[in-house]
Amino acid sequence: MTAALLSIRNLTVRFHGERGETVAVDGVSFDLNAGETLAIVGESGSGKSVTMLAVMGLLAKAGVTADNIFGCGRNLLNAGDVEMRAIRGRQIGMIFQDPMTSLNPVLTIGRQLTEMFEIHLGLSGAASRKGAIDLLNLVGVPSAGTRLKDYPHQFSGGMRQRVMIAMAVACKPQILIADEPTTALDVTIQAQILEILSGLQSEFGMAMIMISHDLGVVAGIADRMLVMHSGRIVEQGLVDDVFANPQMPYTRSLLAAVPRFDLETEMTP
């Protein structure tokens, strides 16, 4: 059996709130193979994002339990802080939903890009600046050289998300996690961003996990998909198979909801 790039077994995430314990992710297991695009779909609160944050080690350790989290040739479950930091950004890049708030408002785009080279590849000065310009060109930010000095608020939402993508792929990671990368953007921009993502994926040979609640996005970009509902995986398979022949009632209702994205049908309960 060929080893998967990322392998998760029985991941459970608990949060302790004021009203006791809530289980956000409940025994999730799945594999991600090299070069493939895996979509995770489900409504908000179904545990999609939390699963990914747990993989990245960005949640409080006490709440995360699993039989196994194995990724990029390492055991991520028991990895120490220093080891995890070397993986984050270097082996696994991550893009977040809201490009408006995900970039630091008081640092230039250039600074936020070059620090990826600085911390992971030990580059500095002209070399990292050149790398940053190449990255911006790659994701289609025009006149990259001059825009390095600009601040996030001087960019449009779509341009900011391009910068986020550039940052996430700066060190050519093996895995790219995109957490609803197009949700906060205009429809016209969405298609461009998805195009950039799949272009980068084939160019760098990355595996990608695309979190989305938009089945239209999933159909266009993913090879395989997982359907999550209240912290569990309720269905998984090749995208074409799931779309053609959904097994679970929840998946069927999700698929049935797709045509109702236009206004008139939504008004009728």
Added chain:
Amino acid sequence: MQLYVMGRIVQLIPVLLLVSLIVFLIMHALPGDPATLMLAGAEGGMTSPERLAELREQMGLNDPLVVQYWHFVSGAATGDLGNSIRFREPVLQMILSRLDSTVELALFGLLCSLVIGVPLGLLAAARQGGWIDAVCMSLSYLGASIPVYWLGLMMIFVFAFNLGWFPASGGTSWNSLVLPSLSLGLINAGLVARLMRSSMIEVNGEDYMRTGRAKGLSPGLLLRRHGLKNALIPVVTILGLQFGNMLAGTVVTETVFSRPGVGRLVVSAILSKDYPLVQGAVLFLATVYVTVNLIVDIIYAWLDPRIRYGR
């Protein structure tokens, strides 16, 4: 950026005009004739009508108010704040000769409040609910509730009289500055710490901090490069206010530690009813305060590019 600074400087002029008008009106339009009061205070209550008339003429009190105000403002604009009645010296010169000491005290007080407050707030934010958090909270309560003069006296008692580490009063050496600026700083450190704490906690929850963690930044670098600058913005916005507090605090602190400064000059001028001196010194202090606030606004714009570029 230059345009922004120019704009802010232009906005300063009407404020300063109004400030001068307020000082002038309070000093002249309220009941009580300055000349009479001054004679009663400064010359032992022997108010002979001739002396009064002479003084009124000398102070220009016989002119209409508008004319008097014009003299005051046009004088002030050219650096002429009139002459002290008691010392018969130009007011501006008297202030300037004492300004060093006051600015020194206010700046070191501000420095103390930041050096104590900022790290304390950061530590409290990092360990919410811990003992540092409790210290931070208590300090902010005590700072807001302790009279400055009393803290000064207690510090003199402990560190000057009993331990003998620092001089109790006067002096021009650096160690005579320690107790006054520390007492000013401690009073305000709690406020700084509390603000720093809540600001840091808020910043830690921001999306860009999560991005930084996802990029693989170490906690130290994340805090220094991404967190601190954002968290400092609200602290910087109150620096002007803080400096005003310091300036106001020097009035009391200079008396407690017998430092020859502008604050003490104002108090003694009030006690001796030296009106031109009070008027000039207060206008001067308000101008300094407004100017400092302008500088703070410019620092703020420098820290936060969103403001620099007009959003």
Added chain:
Amino acid sequence: MLGSIPGSGMAGDPAPVAVAEAYRSPGRQSMRRFLAHKGARIGLLMLVAWLIMAAGAPHIAPYDPDALLGKARLAPSLTNWFGTDQLGRDVLSRVIFGSRISLTLGFVSVFFGLVPGVVLGLSAGYFGGWTDTLISRLIDAMLAFPSIILALVIIATLGPGIVNVMIAVGISSVPEYARLVRGSVLSVKAQPYVEAAWLVGNSSARIMFRHIFANINGPLIVFTTLQVGNAILVGAGLSFLGLGAQPPTSEWGLMSSEGRQFLQRAWWIAASPGLAILSVVVAFNLIGDGLRSGFDPKVRSR
């Protein structure tokens, strides 16, 4: 979103329901949250103790505050808990009597700030236009003075004295009151339902004042509470400088000032009144913070 407004014909506007909910018993709810605040309970207890002490000073104080007991600068002992001062008066008795002046100062000066400040802020916010411009510029200019400096100017004109200190400290807080009230009026004015009433010309003033009142109540009470403490602090400072109460009054700032010369050998003369101020002002600050969390539940979670 479905069925969030049961039986309501006013589709898409849940606001009236929410408003009715919130105003069912705001007073009682705030009171409960206030009393749930541990600091507020402590502060309230301290304040009540001081009020009792001020009201019953002649009965509570062990000695006449002005009586010369013979021995000057006696260290604290069982007969004179806080020792005696430079003239041989009982410091504890003087501290107890001093609470009358400081508490009065706090309340009176707040009155001198609150009334003009609220009037100015209301007129600026309500009338708008040039009235607002004029008042706002005035507020800005007054805020250009560091707080105590404005009080100093006023005292310079009125002359030293404890009553003048009350007036001066009060007036120097006018701009802050005005700014607070003006902001609140403007935010109420911008509410859609007030705007609508305004456009229709439907007794807009009454509606506005009702909402302004509901809106400003909390912040105003909180600020006033904190301001009482602050006024006591500033007032004592002015008396310390010799600009307020004059000897032989038992006033806390003045007492510290008199004790200053004897600090090395009789620290209790200067120290005791300061502790009294500390406890009174802490009490007001604790109550103020408790009230803030009572009026605004969001603050509590901070």
